[in-house]
Amino acid sequence: xxxxxxxxxxxxxxxxxxxxxxxxxxxxxxxxxxxxxxxxxxxxxxxxxxxxxxxxxxxxxxxxxxxxxxxxxxxxxxxxxxxxxxxxxxxxxxxxxxxxxxxxxxxxxxxxxxxxxxxxxxxxxxxxxxxxxxxxxxxxxxxxxxxxxxxxxxxxxxxxxxxxxxxxxxxxxxxxxxxxxxxxxxxxxxxxxxxxxxxxxxxxxxxxxxxxxxxxxxxxxxxxxxxxxxxxxxxxxxxxxxxxxxxxxxxxxxxxxxxxxxxxxxxxxxxxxxxxxxxxxxxxxxxxxxxxxxxxxxxxxxxxxxxxxxxxxxxxxxxxxxxxxxxxxxxxxxxxxxxxxxxxxxxxxxxxxxxxxxxxxxxxxxxxxxxxxxxxxxxxxxxxxxxxxxxxxxxxxxxxxxxxxxxxxxxxxxxxxxxxxxxxxxxxxxxxxxxxxxxxxxxxxxxxxxxxxxxxxxxxxxxxxxxxxxxxxxxxxxxxxxxxxxxxxxxxxxxxxxxxxxxxxxxxxxxxxxxxxxxxxxxxxxxxxxxxxxxxxxxxxxxxxxxxxxxxxxxxxxxxxxxxxxxxxxxxxxxxxxxxxxxxxxxxxxxxxxxxxxxxxxxxxxxxxxxxxxxxxxxxxxxxxxxxxxxxxxxxxxxxxxxxxxxxxxxxxxxxxxxxxxxxxxxxxxxxxxxxxxxxxxxxxxxxxxxxxxxxxxxxxxxxxxxxxxxxxxxxxxxxxxxxxxxxxxxxxxxxxxxxxxxxxxxxxxxxxxxxxxxxxxxxxxxxxxxxxxxxxxxxxxxxxxxxxxxxxxxxxxxxxxxxxxxxxxxxxxxxxxxxxxxxxxxxxxxxxxxxxxxxxxxxxxxxxxxxxxxxxxxxxxxxxxxxxxxxxxxxxxxxxxxxxxxxxxxxxxxxxxxxxxxxxxxxxxxxxxxxxxxxxxxxxxxxx
Numbered sequence: 001x002x003x004x005x006x007x008x009x010x011x012x013x014x015x016x017x018x019x020x021x022x023x024x025x026x027x028x029x030x031x032x033x034x035x036x037x038x039x040x041x042x043x044x045x046x047x048x049x050x051x052x053x054x055x056x057x058x059x060x061x062x063x064x065x066x067x068x069x070x071x072x073x074x075x076x077x078x079x080x081x082x083x084x085x086x087x088x089x090x091x092x093x094x095x096x097x098x099x100x101x102x103x104x105x106x107x108x109x110x111x112x113x114x115x116x117x118x119x120x121x122x123x124x125x126x127x128x129x130x131x132x133x134x135x136x137x138x139x140x141x142x143x144x145x146x147x148x149x150x151x152x153x154x155x156x157x158x159x160x161x162x163x164x165x166x167x168x169x170x171x172x173x174x175x176x177x178x179x180x181x182x183x184x185x186x187x188x189x190x191x192x193x194x195x196x197x198x199x200x201x202x203x204x205x206x207x208x209x210x211x212x213x214x215x216x217x218x219x220x221x222x223x224x225x226x227x228x229x230x231x232x233x234x235x236x237x238x239x240x241x242x243x244x245x246x247x248x249x250x251x252x253x254x255x256x257x258x259x260x261x262x263x264x265x266x267x268x269x270x271x272x273x274x275x276x277x278x279x280x281x282x283x284x285x286x287x288x289x290x291x292x293x294x295x296x297x298x299x300x301x302x303x304x305x306x307x308x309x310x311x312x313x314x315x316x317x318x319x320x321x322x323x324x325x326x327x328x329x330x331x332x333x334x335x336x337x338x339x340x341x342x343x344x345x346x347x348x349x350x351x352x353x354x355x356x357x358x359x360x361x362x363x364x365x366x367x368x369x370x371x372x373x374x375x376x377x378x379x380x381x382x383x384x385x386x387x388x389x390x391x392x393x394x395x396x397x398x399x400x401x402x403x404x405x406x407x408x409x410x411x412x413x414x415x416x417x418x419x420x421x422x423x424x425x426x427x428x429x430x431x432x433x434x435x436x437x438x439x440x441x442x443x444x445x446x447x448x449x450x451x452x453x454x455x456x457x458x459x460x461x462x463x464x465x466x467x468x469x470x471x472x473x474x475x476x477x478x479x480x481x482x483x484x485x486x487x488x489x490x491x492x493x494x495x496x497x498x499x500x501x502x503x504x505x506x507x508x509x510x511x512x513x514x515x516x517x518x519x520x521x522x523x524x525x526x527x528x529x530x531x532x533x534x535x536x537x538x539x540x541x542x543x544x545x546x547x548x549x550x551x552x553x554x555x556x557x558x559x560x561x562x563x564x565x566x567x568x569x570x571x572x573x574x575x576x577x578x579x580x581x582x583x584x585x586x587x588x589x590x591x592x593x594x595x596x597x598x599x600x601x602x603x604x605x606x607x608x609x610x611x612x613x614x615x616x617x618x619x620x621x622x623x624x625x626x627x628x629x630x631x632x633x634x635x636x637x638x639x640x641x642x643x644x645x646x647x648x649x650x651x652x653x654x655x656x657x658x659x660x661x662x663x664x665x666x667x668x669x670x671x672x673x674x675x676x677x678x679x680x681x682x683x684x685x686x687x688x689x690x691x692x693x694x695x696x697x698x699x700x701x702x703x704x705x706x707x708x709x710x711x712x713x714x715x716x717x718x719x720x721x722x723x724x725x726x727x728x729x730x731x732x733x734x735x736x737x738x739x740x741x742x743x744x745x746x747x748x749x750x751x752x753x754x755x756x757x758x759x760x761x762x763x764x765x766x767x768x769x770x771x772x773x774x775x776x777x778x779x780x781x782x783x784x785x786x787x788x789x790x791x792x793x794x795x796x797x798x799x800x801x802x803x804x805x806x807x808x809x810x811x812x813x814x815x816x817x818x819x820x821x822x823x824x825x826x827x828x829x830x831x832x833x834x835x836x837x838x839x840x841x842x843x844x845x846x847x848x849x850x851x852x853x854x855x856x857x858x859x860x861x862x863x864x865x866x867x868x869x870x871x872x873x874x875x876x877x878x879x880x881x882x883x884x885x886x887x888x889x890x891x892x893x894x895x896x897x898x899x900x901x902x903x904x905x906x907x908x909x910x911x912x913x914x915x916x917x918x919x920x921x922x923x924x925x926x927x928x929x
Contacts, residue, residue, distance in 0.1 A: 007045045008212040008237075009204055010038065016199050017046045017169065021053065022135065024164040025195055030187070031171040033201030036238030036327065039171045042201060043139055046169070055167075056136045058082060061319065062145040063285035065368065070361025071149035071395040072103050074140045075123060080105045080320040082130075093129065097122035102393075105321065105360060115611035116394055120156045127157070131165030144172040144183050145285075148397040148650045151186050155649060158193055174200075186650060203235025212237055216244050238327055263333050265315060272298065273306040277315060281334035282346040284368070286322040294353040295346060347373035363389055367402065371409070380409045384416060387424060394613030396432035397650070403428060407441070419445060419457045426464040430576075433616025433652040435471035436688065442468060459489050459497050466504055470511075471618045472654070472688040473727060479508040491528065496537060499528040503541035510544055512729055515782075519548055536572035539565040543577070543584055550588060553784040558588065575612045579605050579619035586626060593788045593829045595630045602627035621655040625691065628662040635831035637666040637857055657685035661692040664699035669832065670858050671706045675699050690727035693720055694735055701742050710750035714764065717743035721771070732778035737793045740772030744800040751807060758808050765804055772797040792826035796837065799823045803840065813915075817841050832857060842915060874915060881908040886925045 007014070013031075020026040033039045047057045058081060060074030070076070083090040083104065094101035099115070100122035130136045140146075140154065157168055177184055190196050204212065209230045217226075229247065233240035245265055266277050279295045280287045293303045307323060310316035315330065316323050325331040335343070350369035354362060367382035387402030403425040410418050422445040429438035442465035453461065462485035469478035482505045489497040506521035525541035546561035566581035568574075586601030602623040609620030628643045644663035646656055661682045668675045679696045686693030697720025704713035717739045725731040747765040750756035756764065776794055779786070786794070799819035806816045824837035824846070835853035838846040854860075874882060877898075884894045891905045898905070909921070916924050 007041065008215060009208040010042050010045075010201070013042055013199050013201055014046060014049075016197060017042075018049065020169075020197060021050060021055065021137070021167050022164045024162055026197055027161060027164070027167045028158055028193070028196045029167075029169045029199050030190055030196060031169060031199045031201060032174040033171075034175040034203070034236065035173050036236045037201050037203055038237045039173075039201050040141065040327075041237065043141065043169065043171060047137065047139060050137045050167075054135065056130060056134045057139065058130075058136060059139045059141065061285070061324070062140065062142045062147075062150060064142075064145045065284060065361070065364060070364050071147050071390060071393050071398050072153060073147070073361065074150060075103045075153065076105060076360050077320050078138070078140075079103050079126075084320065089130065089133075093126045096129065097126045100126040103360075106358075116613040116615070117607065117611035119393075120153055123153060124157060124160055127161075127166055128163060131163060135165045136167075138166065138168045140168075140170045142172065143170045144176045144181065146183065147395070148182070149393065149395040151183065151650055155186065155190065158190055158196060161195075182650070189646065189649075204237060205235065206230060209233060209235055209237075209240060213240060213244060216241065217248075263337055265313070265330065266334065269313065269315075270306065270309060272296075272302060273309040273313075276303065276306045277310060277334060278338060278342070279346055279349075280310075280316065280323060280325065281331045281338070282343060282369075283350060284365070285331065286319065286324050288322055288357070288359065291350070291353055291357060292323070295349040297349075344373055348375065351375050351378055361386075364402070367405070371405070376409050376411065377414060380406050380411075380414050383409065384421065384424070387428065391428060391431075394431070396428045396613065399428040400425060400432060400434065400437070417457070419449060419453055419461055423457075423460055423464055426468060430464075430468065430471070431614050431617065433618070433621060433655050435468050435618065435654065438468035439465065439472060439474070455488050455493070456497075459485050459494060459501075462488075463497070463501060463504065466508070470504070470508060473690060475508050475511040475729065479505065479512065482508060495528055495532050496534060499525050499532065499534070499537040500540070502528065503538075503544070506541055506544040510547060515548065515551070518544060522548070536568045536574055539568040539572075539574060539577045540580065542568075543580055546588075547584065550591075551782060551784050555588075555592075559585075562588065575608065575614055576617060576619070579609055579614065579617055579623070582608065583619040583623045583626070586623060586630075590626060590630055590633075591787050591789070595634050595829070598630045599627060602630065615649075616652050616655045621658055624655075625658050625662045628659070632662075632666055632832075633830050635853070635857055637670070640666045654685055654688055657682040657692055658689055661685075661695040661699075664695055665702060666857075668699035668702040668706070671703070671860055673703070675703050686723060686727065690724045690733075693723045693727065694739075696720070697724075697739070698742070701739075701746070705746065705749065708749075708753065710746045710753060710755055713746040714743055714750070717746065717768075732775045734775070734779060734790070737772050737775045737779075737790065737797065740768045740775065741793055741796045741800055743768040744772075744797065744804065748800065748804045748807065751804070761804065762808060765801070769797065769801050788826070788829065792823065792830075792833070795819070795823040795826050796833075799837070799840070813842070817843065821846065844913075874912060878908050878912050878915070881905065882912050882924060885909070885912070885921050888925075 017029055017031075020029055031039050031043065047059070050057055058078045060076075060078040060081075062074050065073075079090065079093075079100070082093070090104075094104065099119045102119065103123070127136060127138060138157075140150075143151070143154065146154070154168075154170060161168055172183060172187070177187070191198055210226070213226055213230060229240060229243045233243060242265055266274060269277065275296050276292060279292055283291070283295070289300070289303065289307070292307075293300060296303065298306075307316065310323070311318065314326055317326050338346075347369045351366060351373045354366040354369065363382050363386035367379055367386050370376075370379035370382055383402045383406040387399040387406065390396070390399035390402060403421060406421055407418070407425065410421065416424075422441055425441050426438040429435070429441070442461060445461060446465060449458075449461075462481045466478040466481040466485065469475070469481065482501055485501050486498065486505065488494075489501055491498055502521045502525035506518045506525060509515075509521060510518035522541040522545040526538040526545070529535055529538035529541075542561045542565040546558040546565070549555075549558040549561065562581055562585045566578060566585065569578035569581055582601050582605035586598045586605065589595070589598035589601060605623035606620060606627070609615050609617055609623070614620060624643065628640050631637070631640045631643055641663055644659040646659060651659070660678055664675055664678060664682075667678075679700055682692050682696055686696065697716050700716035700720075701713045704710070704716060721736055721739055724733060724735070744765050747756065747761050747768065750764075751758065751761035776790075776797075779790060799816065799822075802819045803813075803816035805811070806813045820837050820841040824834050824841065827834040827837055831853050835850040835857075838853075839850035841847075880898060881894060884897060889897065891902050891909065895902045895905045913921075913924055
């Protein structure tokens with residue numbers, strides 16, 4: 001990356017880039033601009049100035065491979081360049097960070113799958129180690145073509161680079177970012193990072209365009225077409241350069257379209273160079289010399305002068321061991337200019353040559369060429385191979401894309417079979433956290449095969465479908481498919497599959513509250529595993545059995561089973577079961593109120609998921625969600641928002657909705673009005689995870705209560721209960737107790753504000769109280785002891801009923817105050833809920849404690865707090881006194897108005913201030929209003 005012409009203008013952009021060198025807080029830059037506007041030229045000059053300051057410069061490029069290219073390609077190029085210019089340092093990195101060396105050209109990737117987390121850490125370590133010896137500038141160009149894995153690795157580096165010895169700059173074409181471009185969400189998250197700077201490269205002004213053209217025409221006589229060239233270029237330096245190149249060759253007609261301008265550049269090439277350029281255009285963004293020689297069918301002695309001609313003409317540049325067009329637009333224009341027959345012949349040549357080459361991404365390259373050459377059998381097998389290679393890195397999203405295309409290409413007689421390919425796709429989708437897509441493709445395949453598959457393929461397909469259905473809370477469908485598979489997987493013929501299927505049946509029946517069946521299935525699975533001497537097969541069933549023991553108040557046995565499951569799964573490489581074990585251990589701690597231990601378990605689950613490339617596995621996503629829940633309970637709300645922040649991550653839609661929903665309650669309690677928009681964004685995903693609906697409904701309740709909209713708050717509770725009950729096949733799900741208590745509090749707020757009459761309040765509240773008690777009764781019927789949270793919310797429901805009854809009957813409020821204080825003591829593990837109870841208690845000390853907790857949580861003074869009930873707890877005489885305080889009367893004036901003594905007024909005023917929990921008459925008047 002060396003500048004070849006003077007840089008005109010761009011001082012602002014250059015200053016922004018240079019200021020980031022050596023500044024750990026400004027070390028990352030995102031450069032954007034239209035194609036040809038000068039991003040590459042700017043970065044070339046920047047790299048040159050960085051070298052002058054003693055910085056090492058490493059450059060990698062993302063390539064347009066139709067969305068299915070080799071993962072981490074720019075980093076492969078960077079390490080290739082490092083091997084070329086500093087082989088000793090490259091070898092040192094290979095020995096110190098062996099995972100990073102998997103990205104070296106020619107690296108052997110046939111062994112076991114590396115940990116993605118270790119791969120990312122190794123790349124970070126490799127780059128940082130270079131910086132320890134010499135400050136290093138890392139440039140990645142054209143990230144609008146980046147694959148998912150490259151975007152995630154860049155996001156990781158963005159988040160983790162914190163040194164003044166390493167600077168990272170990426171560029172992208174802003175005009176390529178259509179509405180659904182995969183870079184858009186990632187880009188918006190990158191630019192919110194405090195260390196990231198945006199550098200926008202705009203078209204040159206007319207004056208600067210003239211200066212650029214003058215510099216290109218240096219020593220030449222002024223040309224009358226100069227203004228035309230400047231106007232036609234639109235301030236785009238590349239367009240301007242190409243127009244001027246055409247003019248300098250004496251062409252009398254300037255082509256009206258950009259493609260014509262680009263193609264003029266190659267018109268003067270020799271026949272061989274032109275053929276090579278055509279082949280490069282068909283090859284894609286990069287071309288290896290030996291591949292080009294085979295495609296063009298010339299010897300190296302003839303090819304090398306042609307390549308030199310392209311380089312000298314500034315049409316092509318050398319990039320590591322590859323050749324590429326200096327501007328990708330030129331390659332696109334050349335490709336478009338070829339006749340269909342020419343393109344087809346060249347793609348056919350590439351498809352015939354590439355099978356003998358094993359460079360990184362060779363299978364993906366072969367798949368593209370074979371498909372475009374209409375060699376569908378070759379394209380099919382290449383896409384399958386490319387998908388399986390992507391799973392070894394691991395890059396599940398890219399694997400899905402290849403398998404998806406292979407499914408479209410499949411024809412009878414192809415190998416692997418369509419069913420086997422569907423199984424590959426379902427595995428990749430599950431690892432990528434795309435359960436609905438896995439479920440859809442398996443459903444279609446089951447419909448297609450009818451009764452035609454052999455027993456083993458049918459078992460595997462039904463198991464894959466049942467697993468996918470379970471992931472998206474389709475437990476009934478999951479159980480149906482599991483039962484169908486068990487009909488085929490007899491103990492004699494398929495004992496190990498039967499062990500897996502009975503474990504899955506145990507999970508499904510437990511979710512459907514068929515506990516006796518679940519227990520029987522789990523025990524059968526464990527027995528088969530023992531009989532087969534395959535203890536790892538019992539790991540999944542042990543988790544379900546542990547949950548049963550927890551329900552039956554046998555925590556010691558439950559913990560033992562979970563620990564056994566985690567150990568067995570880890571030892572035998574059963575990552576999915578290991579994640580489920582760790583997540584359930586965390587849930588066990590969460591249910592017991594041991595939030596610190598829960599956080600450690602959830603963090604372990606996330607770490608295992610990241611290292612294994614299963615970042616968005618069902619249980620990895622749930623571990624992230626419940627980590628946020630634990631932090632919410634602890635009152636660490638800023639940490640909640642950090643935990644759910646997916647900045648720089650390409651998470652699947654469901655996982656993104658799950659985490660967004662997990663952050664809603666804290667934001668709503670703080671009065672964040674944008675919560676309503678986010679609730680709308682995640683609401684539909686509740687059909688795949690009822691917890692999303694539960695959290696969204698809770699957030700809507702808090703937001704409406706914050707703004708004094710008690711009726712809307714009640715509606716949020718009612719809607720949430722109905723949807724979750726349907727989704728979870730259980731009208732008395734545990735969280736309904738909490739929602740019933742909250743609904744009752746909204747009724748009380750409505751009565752106090754005058755929105756509800758006494759009769760209406762009694763009727764609405766009665767429904768919530770009955771629902772809450774029925775939920776308590778249902779939980780008791782299952783056996784076992786009440787957990788701390790159930791006890792706290794049971795007390796909360798009773799306190800709500802006592803308080804509302806006192807208000808409606810104008811009776812003594814002291815019993816309600818006592819109930820609230822007792823309930824607050826039970827919520828000692830949840831600061832927010834404790835504060836709400838303390839505030840309801842109403843005495844000065846409790847309210848001040850509550851407000852202090854609110855301040856620590858970042859909650860502003862809330863409408864329901866200010867407008868709420870205490871005037872209704874006053875005696876009739878005290879309410880008279882409060883009304884006159886509101887009018888601004890003094891004690892003497894109040895005494896005269898009410899025909900009582902000033903001393904008596906003073907006593908009433910003191911009682912009013914105490915009951916309202918305020919410090920002076922002004923605050924009392926504000927509460928009364």
